[in-house]
Amino acid sequence: MRTNIVHIGATELNYEIRKIVEVANRIAALSGKPILWENIGDPVQKGQHLPDWMKDCIARAVRDDSTYAYSPTRGLLRTREFLAERLNRRGGAQIQADDILFFNGLGDAVSKIYGFLRREARVIGPSPAYPTHSSAEAAHSGYAPITYRLVPENGWMPDMQELYNKVKYNEAIAGIMIINPDNPTGAVFPEGVIREIIDIARKFRLFIIADEIYINMTYGGATATHVSDVIGDVPAISLKGISKEFPWPGSRCGWIEVYNHHSEPMFEKYVQSILNAKMLEVSSTTLPQAVIPEIMGDPRYDAWVAERNSFYERRSRKLAEIFAGIPEVILNPPRGAFYASFVFQVPLNNRMNLRIPNGEIEKYVAGITAEPIEPDRKFVYQLLAAHNICVVPLTGFVCGELQGFRCTLLEQDDEKFEQTYTSIAKAIQEFVHSVD
DSSP states (O other), X not given: OOSOOSOTTGGGOOOHHHHXXXXXXXXXXXXXXXXXXXXXXXXXXXXXXXXXXXXXXXXXXXXXXXXXXXXOXXXXXXXXXXXXXXXXXTSSSOOOGGGEEEESSHHHHHHHHHXXXXXXXXXXXXXXXXXXXXXXXXXXXXXXXXXXXXXXXXXXXXXXXXXXXXXXXXXXXXXXXXXXXXXXXXXOOOHHHHHHHHHHXXXXXOEEEEEOTTTTOBOTTOOOOOHHHHOTTSOEEEEEEXXXXXXXXXXXXXXXXXXXXXGOHHHHHHHHHHHHXXXXXXXXXXXXXXXXXXXXXXXXXXXXXXXXXXXXXXXXXXXXXXTTTOTTEEEOOXXXXXXXXXXXXXXXXXXXXXXXXXXXXXXXXXXXXXXXXXXXXXXXXXXXXXXXXXXXXXXXXXXTTOOEEEEESOOOOHHHHHXXXXXXXXXXXXXXXXXX
């Protein structure tokens, strides 16, 4: 074409979690067997259901004509007032309804948050990185994401010295991103860690982005610290939603809460630009917003969340039990969200292989791994080929030299869950020792 129409950051857009589905579907077609999907965090796909009392709330809202109308640009006032009051009762940062802005899912929010930053302004985020954040941030700048390490040998806690040094010596960094509880690792950061990150932001006059979509999904004795509880005077944006917590991922309903924007004129101007961008879209989806006060305000809601958290705790314990005798990988049993990340303890190489009984599938996988690829990606493809189990290679999460994979705790059937992860444990040992 006469003029280059490709965005400078187009090559930075990558979502491995769904990218692997194409390979899995091809293997399913060749094998004639269903795939065990452990790649994506969709509780509904895995058989979780909203309880009937929640569905009744939604059914009543469906019969209300107002739920078919536009919502205000910021979102329904009644819902924003409910959420603001709910947060203010915690006693930390105090906000008003106008400090909350609704989006069509947090993917929409992430796109706006990074898309309306000045191109030269960078946000440093955790590694392993959640690709929605890392890709959006990298795409806005046209450069690879900037990250700070989460250390598997230390329970996936941040390398605070590395974070401090990267912020200190890179003046392009304008913000620090936190995911708590973390995706993809399932780690829950103690209050002291959150405070230390905020102190770095305060010292270097940065803002905080806190993805708190899983903030109420903790277990095993862990409690996630809301950034609003300890933010003090630092400008910040918290991302929240209902897709995982209700769970209703198909609602595409998330919101941001903005803290301390009036105290920093540049940050306030930036937040206003996000609001202006929402005005161009008119509004976010009305129906899911409308039911939030009734569902979250229901006396049964907290018990529902606690029941689901206890399920994930049982899954986390079962993983720890299955992999207790598998020294080839590091597993930090998750304590929040519903993901686990495994890291290979031994160096991988492309001579390692799994036995693939189906010759046609073996030929297909050999073709897509003919060019040198990351060894953990090869393991994931061969796991699909040999066992029809779909996980995600850790190299899809911007994690430097770490090799491993991410999976979920969502399988509802106890026997199937145990069989799946026992098969993965055996496959790890076969793969690692195939060249002994």
